[in-house]
Amino acid sequence: MAELRTLVLVLGDQLDLDAAAFDGFDAAQDGVWMAEVADESTHIASGKPRITMFLAAMRHFAQALQEQGRPLHYMRLEDPGNAGSLAAQLLADVARLRPSRLLMTAPGDWRVLQALKAAAQSCGLALEIREDRHFFSSVREFAEHARGRKSLRMEFFYREQRKKHQILMDPAQAGAPLGGQWNFDAENRAAFGAEGPGLLPTRSRFEPDEITREVIALVERRFAHHPGSLTGFAWPLTRAHALQALQAFISERLPLFGRYQDAIWPGDPWLYHAHLSAALNLKLLNPREVVAAAVAAYEAGQAPLASVEGFVRQILGWREYVRGVYWTQMPGYLELNALGAEQELPAWYWTGATDMACLRDAIMQTLTQGYANHIQRLMVTGGYALMLGVRPQTVHAWYLAMYVDAVEWVELPNTLGMSQYADGGLMGSKPYIATGKYIDRMSPHCKGCRYDPVQRTGDKACPYTTLYWDFLMHHETAMANNPRMALQVKNLARLSIEERQAVRSRADAIRRGEVGALPNA
Known part of the structure; x- marks a missing residue:
């Protein structure tokens, strides 16, 4: 085997032929390393659309590398001898390929960076990390x-x-x-x-080609018990298709x-x-x-x-x-929980089996498309979890698993900081909480829902509205010192002792799962 000077590591979210890691690449003495490994889909049980997005985009990029004549060492998920994790696979391939050095564009994920640095160190090779040019600022x-x-x-x-x-x-x-x-x-x-x-x-749709159909079949077989559906999968997976999607958005x-x-x-x-x-x-x-x-x-x-x-x-x-x-x-940001939230995420977040119309729509859409817009994420699924008091790390895991655009560097701050206020205000000046009346203003969901967004207590009370008032009571002292929350906290004075007790009782029932879940779900 000819001596391999540099092994360029390319991760599943680094699909750029002009990335910094390719500066000075010489096909005569350098090679590209890519690996599909189960751990990246199972360390958090990713939804089928997200797994398919990454694997299919990686395989299309591998094809583009080969068309450019760049030597490629690619491990598929189903290949014999797949080590199961990025670090283990890299160690195995370094032992076989014997490169003189390792090189990559800076990863976007803290966990992956630490694992690859440790792997490089254990095999005695330098790992050069270059700036990611896909950002305006460093x-x-x-x-x-x-x-x-x-x-x-x-x-x-x-x-x-x-x-x-x-x-x-x-x-x-x-x-x-x-x-x-x-x-x-x-x-x-x-x-x-x-x-x-x-x-x-019309949404820009890109019907699965042979490569993508092969990945869809693999995901359905290998990750059969993971959430989500691939029936309508039609995301752009190549640079050419991504440019078409961009132009369609700009013009339409x-x-x-x-x-x-x-x-x-x-x-x-x-x-x-x-x-x-x-x-x-x-x-x-x-x-x-x-x-x-x-x-x-x-x-x-x-x-x-x-x-x-x-x-x-x-x-x-x-x-x-x-x-x-x-x-x-990072890495401390991952463990923040400023509000002391410890509630479990309702099981119906994984199925959509809830009688709350807005949440059912957002979750079913997420399961079928791997997508939801920012208000559905922040104010519908995120806002409910925040007011329910779900442990923010659990909410983070759900978002990271479910959305096709979820990579940790963007998803984690959006979830822990913006959505769940777990950083205590480092990012956001206030918790993003609202009653059901906000959803009623922005959508017609409430008109077809069994709950009334105006009511905070009673059998017809919207869980958002109940949990909003319960959240204010639970965090009254802390929120009274927040300039953007002070007026909302003052509104608590309108509630009598009996009304406060009724809100708390209803909120407790919601947390026990007695409200919100569909019967027999």
Whole structure:
């Protein structure tokens, strides 16, 4: 066997032919290593759509590497001798291939980074880790921004990013944003009227090819007892398809994306959302090209500033921000539980067997598509778990398992920090709690639900509304000192002792599973 100079390690969320790890690659003396291992699907029992997304995208990328003539050492899940974990597989392949060194783009997952560093050390090889160019800012730059701050607010970081990269800035006024304001949230919170969203653009669908069909069959066979369905699986799995999905969003949905980005409609998961996060997180798309496409649409008069700014904020602001939070706060961030929540996640989160219309719709959609929009995640599934008092690490495991775009660097801060307030306010200035009336404003779910969003006690009381008041009572002292929660806490004064007791009794019944689960589920 010819001497192998460098073995370039490529993970399942690093599917970029131009990644930093390939700088200086020489096909005559270097090779690429990729491995499908069961542990990445079972250390948290991932849903079938998520497993399929990763494995099928990896196999398509392997094909692209081979077409470019890059020597590839690829271990499939079903291959004989598969070691079952990334570290074990790397050790076995290093012993066989005998490279002089290991090289990779920085992983997005703390657990994976530590495992691969330990594996490299145990076999006596240096592991060179290069900067991930799929971000506008580096972790080091975010750490500079975070230094000395007790809380890390996305808004301040986002404004710095806008200025630094000169995105949506007013050329006639130095340091000023286009339109005279940094965000257009007030214009971007509309709900659909009673008639619904009307005729919507068709979702970008990519029917499974032979590679993907092979993976679907493997997942159905190997992970038969994992949650989720693959019946309608049609996500983009290649760079070419991801670019098609981007163009479709820019031309067909971006103009109304901002106005309806917080809206929900039963049975219609796609609406005007981008559906690009999985392609971005797998590195099939570069955030720079995504932001540039949105800005170009505004400059061409094809999309209003409010929609474009709302979208850019998610990519340039939020996505970069949560990555910075993750890497500056790990590994301790994973164990945070500021509210002392210890409740178990209801079993129907894995089946959708609940009589709460909004939750049933969001969970069934998640099971069938591996997707839910940000309001369904934050205010529906996340808000319920927060007010129920579910242990945040359990909520994190559910989100990481269920969504096709879930990689830990983005999912963990979104769940523990934004959704569950487990970091005590490092990310969010308040817990995102609301009664059922919020869901009633943003969707028609309540009209077809057995529960009344106005009522907080009694058999017809909406569990969201009951749990909202119970949450305020349970955390009354702590929340009274939060400027953004003080008014809500003061509203507790309207409740008599008898009403408080009735709320607590109803909340206890919800936590015991006597309310919310479908009979015989």
